[in-house]
Amino acid sequence: MAEVLVYIDHVDGAVGKPALELLTLARRIGEPVAVALGDGATDTVDTLAEHGAARVLTHDASEYADYLVVPKVDALQTAYEQVSPAAVLVPSSAEGKEIAARLALRIGSGIITDAIDLQAGEEGPVATQSVFAASFTTKSRVSRGTPVITVKPNSAAVDAAPAAGAVEALSVAFSDKATGTKVTSRTPRASTGRPELTEAAIVVSGGRGVNGAENFAIIEALADSLGAAVGASRAAVDAGWYPHTNQVGQTGKSVSPQLYIANGISGAIQHRAGMQTSKIIVAVNKDAEAPIFELADYGVVGDLFDIVPQLTDGINARKG
Ligand code: FAD
Secondary structure (H helix, E strand, O other): OOEEEEEEOEEOOEEOHHHHHHHHHHHHHOEEEEEEEOOOHHHHHHHHHHOOOOEEEEEOOOHHHHEOOHHHHHHHHHHHHHHOOOEEEEEOOHHHHHHHHHHHHHHOOOEEEEEEEEEOOOOOOEEEEEEOOOOEEEEEOOOOOOOEEEEOOOOOOOOOOOOOOEEEEOOOOOOHHHHOOEOOOOOOOOOOOOOOOOOOOEEEEEOHHHOOHHHHHHHHHHHHHHOOEEEEOHHHHHOOOOOHHHEEOOOOEOOOOOEEEEEOOOOOHHHHOOOOOOOEEEEEEOOOOOOHHHHOOEEEEOOHHHHHHHHHHHHHHHOO
8 A cells, every 4th residue: 555654743742633633634545654753753653553653754853953944854855765655744834834845846746735635536635725715625636746735733533543653763864954044042832721723623713892802801711611722803913902823814823623613703804714614613793794604604693792601601511
């Protein structure tokens, strides 16, 4: 069976959900071979094997932490040359897309970014994308070289599928360019205890209707009742009510959760661009004509200050 190279994003050996989703998708095309780099790479092996990795190629070196993406591209290229895979899958994070683009250029292949689904096809994997501010859904395949495909978080279910997970140490010779851009400092973001916005299975967002930074507490309370991340429209961010890192939309982050709850958000095209691929969309808005209702699966026409706390109480009550 053809092998599919899967680039694994992990933090000190802790593998995130998007990486496991990639393994699910890789299994539709062939046999997953995972590539885990940096500190804790070998700690990923058990999890990756449980989720279908037939082989896990690992390598650790200080270059992965000390420099920007090029050392990782060098390693992924080494793995590519060793495996000759049918496709290379990379998570659609900012870093993932840069790694994928550089690899595709080096190996003379076509690239597809931000896929939201992936199926096997007779002439190679077929990727589904949501394009033009999510107005169209397209299917495409790479017609030159080995397909390099980046996949958005929440594009597939995580399925356990035990496999051998045979560990092999990669031997990586870094290129001259690997040390071109040094990381000079790192500042950890203060943890909110909530999931990362782009990876969360549930996102609860607030817009101009929230009407003040202090009122975001009710959005956060709903999010916490569901174990969700908090998002915000640009209007709310521009007003200084919530940090820019939480902005959803064309100039913010792109999210694709199982459930997106938009509160006091009108549904401007630029906001939709960042959330329209959510599986289920719920809107709370006091204006029945708000465009967000055109794409909502469930809508509540009402004042969010009445609705949202009731929703939070109802969820907390059911949790017992
Ligand atoms: P509004 O459009 O003002 O809507 C507020 C909504 O809240 C209304 O529908 C209202 O009925 C409802 N409401 C008010 N009070 C209540 C209440 N008490 N209870 C219930 N409902 C209530 N926007 C983004 O979000 N993300 C982006 O990344 C982004 N990028 C942009 C890029 C460009 C180049 C441009 C030009 C614009 C961009 N925008 C973006 C801005 C976008 O066009 C909208 O202005 C913005 O999304 C509006 O935010 P909003 O829905 O919160 O506010």
